[in-house]
Amino acid sequence: MHGYELRKRLNTSLGVFRAFSYGSLYPCLKSLVRQGLLAEEPGGDPDDSRGKPLANRRARIVYRLTAEGKERFEELLSQTGPDAWEDEHFGVRFAFFGQTSRDVRMRVLEGRRSRLEERLAKMRASMARTRERLDAYTLELQRHGMESVEREVRWLNELIESERAERDRRDQRDRGDTTT
Amino acid sequence: MHGYELRKRLNTSLGVFRAFSYGSLYPCLKSLVRQGLLAEEPGGDPDDSRGKPLANRRARIVYRLTAEGKERFEELLSQTGPDAWEDEHFGVRFAFFGQTSRDVRMRVLEGRRSRLEERLAKMRASMARTRERLDAYTLELQRHGMESVEREVRWLNELIESERAERDRRDQRDRGDTTT
DNA sequence: TTCGTCATGTAATGGGTTACATGATTAC
DNA sequence: GTAATCATGTAACCCATTACATGACGAA
Numbered sequence: 355m356h357g358y359e360l361r362k363r364l365n366t367s368l369g370v371f372r373a374f375s376y377g378s379l380y381p382c383l384k385s386l387v388r389q390g391l392l393a394e395e396p397g398g399d400p401d402d403s404r405g406k407p408l409a410n411r412r413a414r415i416v417y418r419l420t421a422e423g424k425e426r427f428e429e430l431l432s433q434t435g436p437d438a439w440e441d442e443h444f445g446v447r448f449a450f451f452g453q454t455s456r457d458v459r460m461r462v463l464e465g466r467r468s469r470l471e472e473r474l475a476k477m478r479a480s481m482a483r484t485r486e487r488l489d490a491y492t493l494e495l496q497r498h499g500m501e502s503v504e505r506e507v508r509w510l511n512e513l514i515e516s517e518r519a520e521r522d523r524r525d526q527r528d529r530g531d532t533t534t
Numbered sequence: 535m536h537g538y539e540l541r542k543r544l545n546t547s548l549g550v551f552r553a554f555s556y557g558s559l560y561p562c563l564k565s566l567v568r569q570g571l572l573a574e575e576p577g578g579d580p581d582d583s584r585g586k587p588l589a590n591r592r593a594r595i596v597y598r599l600t601a602e603g604k605e606r607f608e609e610l611l612s613q614t615g616p617d618a619w620e621d622e623h624f625g626v627r628f629a630f631f632g633q634t635s636r637d638v639r640m641r642v643l644e645g646r647r648s649r650l651e652e653r654l655a656k657m658r659a660s661m662a663r664t665r666e667r668l669d670a671y672t673l674e675l676q677r678h679g680m681e682s683v684e685r686e687v688r689w690l691n692e693l694i695e696s697e698r699a700e701r702d703r704r705d706q707r708d709r710g711d712t713t714t
Numbered sequence: 715t716t717c718g719t720c721a722t723g724t725a726a727t728g729g730g731t732t733a734c735a736t737g738a739t740t741a742c
Numbered sequence: 743g744t745a746a747t748c749a750t751g752t753a754a755c756c757c758a759t760t761a762c763a764t765g766a767c768g769a770a
Binding site: 536537538539556557560561564591592593594595 | 720721722723724725
């Protein structure tokens with residue numbers, strides 16, 4: 355894919371992430387090329403959104419993962435360390451769950467959940483300490499923040515549950531289980 | 535208040551905001567002093583958390599709003615422009631609602647709500663466009679993101695409703711309404 | 715004695731944005 | 743004719759973080 359389209363997709367289809375600007379996207383692509391993870395193909399006839407070719411347009415640069423790039427990508431997807439479930443990375447990791455093994459998926463989801471439960475404990479403790487000193491609006495803000503976290507925990511519970519169910523179904527099938 | 539305590543409060547009681555580090559807090563305070571919005575008072579005997587005085591400790595610098603600073607603060611609180619309800623600022627604005635007039639509060643809440651409704655419309659449109667192309671996890675991420683926004687809209691509805699109710703009660707009282 | 719807390723501060727660094735430059739083409 | 747879209751890129755800037763420096767104290 356070329357840079358311009360990549361950015362458009364990041365902005366529209368994945369509305370969850372904050373949009374990247376060209377000022378950071380293009381230098382980033384170049385740096386990945388220097389690292390040998392991406393290869394540039396000067397080809398790719400420019401066309402408009404309806405597929406009509408536009409010969410005189412500026413040439414696109416189509417990027418493709420190199421063998422090394424794919425390796426690095428899979429390495430990243432298989433990592434289950436703490437930064438996989440911190441706020442900054444969890445969203446991206448989840449977006450690539452389709453290319454992630456179930457084992458890793460479950461570990462990431464469970465890691466995220468326990469991270470959020472830690473946070474909830476801290477929030478509850480701090481609310482107990484500061485309840486009297488704070489005005490109604492600050493309290494309301496805290497309450498809403500906490501409910502957001504609780505909601506994400508419930509979401510994770512459902513996801514973990516369905517991963518588990520899927521795994522169990524698969525285990526049963528593999529054992530050739532014949533119980534009705 | 536002095537810098538150290540300010541940072542501690544920002545980290546614990548207001549767990550919603552990301553913690554500020556000293557590396558940005560202290561320079562920021564100094565810059566506000568240069569701008570004449572804050573005044574330094576070298577006083578303030580250092581003490582430990584139990585109030586015991588600690589004579590040999592490093593001296594605190596207690597900051598206080600100047601007249602100009604208070605003016606600027608109130609000016610900021612009275613602004614109802616778009617940036618009052620964008621993601622970056624809405625939380626801070628809300629935290630100071632206790633010091634904000636009801637008129638401004640309602641305009642900010644309504645502004646935020648219509649901002650989010652715009653966003654929802656875009657998300658729905660993009661989901662309709664991309665439903666087939668995306669895998670289950672990406673879709674799930676989008677769905678969850680959309681529900682988060684919908685949830686905030688419901689929260690805003692409740693807040694606006696209760697502001698309105700409060701205003702109506704006050705109007706009635708001021709008119710000396712005697713209807714049972 | 716070593717760690718954590720109190721308290722302030724600087725320097726290096728990082729990761730992003732905005733604004734600008736270029737240039738053709740299409741839609742209003 | 744003027745704006746918007748396609749397409750890439752650079753430079754200036756902003757804002758925050760991390761790591762470090764200083765120094766005394768209390769607790770394990």
